[in-house]
Amino acid sequence: MKTVHGSCHCGAIRYEADIDLAAGTIKCNCSICTKMRFWAVQVPSSAFRLLEGREALSEYRFHSKRDGHYFCRHCGINVFSTGRSPRLGDFHAVTVASLDDVPVEELIAAQVRYFDGRNDEWEIPPAETRHL
Numbered sequence: 001m002k003t004v005h006g007s008c009h010c011g012a013i014r015y016e017a018d019i020d021l022a023a024g025t026i027k028c029n030c031s032i033c034t035k036m037r038f039w040a041v042q043v044p045s046s047a048f049r050l051l052e053g054r055e056a057l058s059e060y061r062f063h064s065k066r067d068g069h070y071f072c073r074h075c076g077i078n079v080f081s082t083g084r085s086p087r088l089g090d091f092h093a094v095t096v097a098s099l100d101d102v103p104v105e106e107l108i109a110a111q112v113r114y115f116d117g118r119n120d121e122w123e124i125p126p127a128e129t130r131h132l
Contacts, residue, residue: 008072013053030117
């Protein structure tokens with residue numbers, strides 16, 4: 001577990017989170033995650049701290065309105081999503097692309113767990129993942 005930092009492209013939003021990349025990352029095949037090429041690290045919400053930019057955040061919810069997807073309203077970058085799962089309780093899913101101080105070697109070594117969000121199957125990976 002280590003504290004990492006992240007931000008949007010323009011720097012209006014800054015955060016830190018306590019993550020363990022060795023525990024893995026996630027990708028989902030639901031419609032929004034597929035279009036965003038969403039790749040994230042899930043952490044309990046207590047391990048996430050927004051440092052700057054609350055006023056720059058825009059939230060998007062769709063379908064069941066269960067999960068929130070947060071973007072910088074200035075540069076459009078998705079920095080994190082929020083939700084609740086049986087495994088983690090309240091969580092933040094920090095986008096790997098928004099991490100500022102994680103070496104590429106650590107990202108390459110991180111395992112990826114796939115979710116079949118398109119079919120609301122959160123414990124079973126989809127049959128095809130190459131496009132994610």
